[in-house]
Amino acid sequence: MSDSEANVVGVLVAYNTPGNVIVDTARRLGPQMSRLLVMDNSDRADAQVSGALSEAAIHGVEYHSLGGNVGIAPAQNQGIARAMNLGAQYVLFLDDDSTFPAGGVDGLIRALQNEREQFPETVGIGPEVVDHRTGQALIPVWEGSRIRPGRVNTTTEVAYLISSGALIDVTAFEKFGLFKGEYFIDQVDKEWGLRVGLEGGRLVVTADVTMSHQLGDTPTRTRSGSVRYTHESATRDYYLTRNAVLLMRDLKLPAVKYVDLLRLLGESSVRKVLGRGRSTAQRRAVLAGLRDGMRNRRGPRPQ
Numbered sequence: 001m002s003d004s005e006a007n008v009v010g011v012l013v014a015y016n017t018p019g020n021v022i023v024d025t026a027r028r029l030g031p032q033m034s035r036l037l038v039m040d041n042s043d044r045a046d047a048q049v050s051g052a053l054s055e056a057a058i059h060g061v062e063y064h065s066l067g068g069n070v071g072i073a074p075a076q077n078q079g080i081a082r083a084m085n086l087g088a089q090y091v092l093f094l095d096d097d098s099t100f101p102a103g104g105v106d107g108l109i110r111a112l113q114n115e116r117e118q119f120p121e122t123v124g125i126g127p128e129v130v131d132h133r134t135g136q137a138l139i140p141v142w143e144g145s146r147i148r149p150g151r152v153n154t155t156t157e158v159a160y161l162i163s164s165g166a167l168i169d170v171t172a173f174e175k176f177g178l179f180k181g182e183y184f185i186d187q188v189d190k191e192w193g194l195r196v197g198l199e200g201g202r203l204v205v206t207a208d209v210t211m212s213h214q215l216g217d218t219p220t221r222t223r224s225g226s227v228r229y230t231h232e233s234a235t236r237d238y239y240l241t242r243n244a245v246l247l248m249r250d251l252k253l254p255a256v257k258y259v260d261l262l263r264l265l266g267e268s269s270v271r272k273v274l275g276r277g278r279s280t281a282q283r284r285a286v287l288a289g290l291r292d293g294m295r296n297r298r299g300p301r302p303q
Contacts (some may be wrong), residue, residue, distance in 0.1 A: 007089035008033040008105055008144060008167070015041040015074050017096040019052040025063050025096060026053060033106040035060045037082055039075040043068050071184035071300065076163070080173055083168030088170055095164040100127075104209045108167045111206035115155050123204040126161040127209035128152050138162055139205050140190075145256040152207040160193020161203050164257060165211045176201055181249070182298035187243035194251055213222035234285035236271060238301050241265070241286045245293025 010033045014022055022038060023221055030036045038061065040049060050063040065084070066075055076093065083091045092105060101107075104127060112125040129138045140159045141150040147159045157182045161168075165232075166189070176196050179188050248258060272278060272286045294303075 006107070007087065007263055008092055008095055009079075009083035009086055009088035009090070010036040011083065012036060012094040012096060013039045013041060013075045013079070014049075014096040015069060015072075017042070019049045022049055022096055023052050023058070025094070025098060026058050029094060029100055030058045030061050030099065032100070032103075033060070035062060035083075035086055035088075037079045038063045039071070039079050040065050041069045041075055049271045060128030071181065072163075073092070073179040073183050073185070073188045074181040076188075077178045077181055080170070080178060084170055084173075091168050091170055091173075093163045093166045093168070098164055099212045100165060101209060101211065104165075104211070105167070107204065111155055111208050112167065112169075112204075115204055115206075119202055121200060122204055123196065124161055124166055124168040124177075124201075124203045125155075126158070126166045126203070126205045127211040128205055128207050129165060129211050130161050131212075145254075147260075152205050155194060155204050155206045158193070158203050158205050159197065160190045161205070163189040165209075172196065172201060175199075177277040180246075183243045183246065184239060184298075184300055186239035186245050191243070191247045191250065194247070194253070194287075195297045198251060198253070210258075233284075234279065234281040235301065237282050238285040238289045238292075241269060241272075242293040242297070243289075244268075245290065246296070246298065249293075249296065 010029060012022075012025065012029075026036055026038065034059075036048070038053070040063065040094060042049075042065075050065070053061050053063050062082075064078070066078070081193070090109065092108075094100065108125050108127065112122065115122045115125070131138055137151045139150045139152060139156065140147045140162075141156060142159050143150075148255050150156065176199055179192050183191065196203060212257070244261070246260055251267075260295055269286055269290060288301075
């Protein structure tokens with residue numbers, strides 16, 4: 001472990017992930033940081049995975065069973081609190097199947113430190129995330145009033161960071177706050193990143209580190225040639241829709257940017273409700289998400 005990695009704590013949120021997958025991920029990523037926190041949202045007993053991690057004898061791995069699915073945002077927030085207690089300078093967020101490259105953590109830290117020499121308000125950095133099925137870079141950048149997927153040549157400012165692979169200085173959470181736990185899942189990283197930008201912080205992506213990631217269940221190409229990523233889960237459709245409404249309630253965006261987010265929500269909702277191949281459960285979930293967002297209902301989806 002290099003000196004630059006000494007204060008990096010990883011936060012990996014798992015949900016019903018097979019124990020061997022978590023062990024393999026921990027074995028790949030653990031050596032790149034001082035501590036790796038596995039925050040398990042699964043309903044199973046914690047002994048199953050904690051025992052596997054203990055047998056693997058991976059240095060610096062802590063297993064935390066959360067006693068059921070508390071949501072990705074609360075799980076990440078608990079990980080942040082633990083990282084702060086450990087004296088972390090940076091928190092690295094990971095998925096249970098993240099394929100972070102060897103030396104990637106050092107690369108992110110070097111790029112962030114270099115960026116701060118010119119832009120000291122930069123508080124977080126991410127790798128160039130590429131969907132391995134489409135080859136598309138999942139880099140959300142502002143183009144006027146719209147957020148578009150872009151590519152990076154060196155280091156590029158972004159509207160927000162996809163949480164998987166994001167390296168954040170812990171002081172950012174002290175200054176801008178934690179993730180919104182009441183979102184439960186979906187739109188969590190987007191809301192936090194846009195909030196940071198509105199309050200004077202800066203987030204960037206570096207081309208020096210690339211990470212493979214899978215967004216959604218099924219990528220499809222539109223008539224214009226762009227890629228659309230969809231979920232086949234009614235539960236995800238609910239949270240994506242409801243939290244898009246909550247995001248616009250919570251953020252004081254410039255009017256032109258607010259209008260474009262509203263347009264995107266409207267187009268997405270119409271497509272999901274009226275489009276082909278959608279189940280009745282998915283259509284109802286989208287409508288319920290719109291209703292609950294307008295009612296300012298937060299937390300887990302009502303059963």
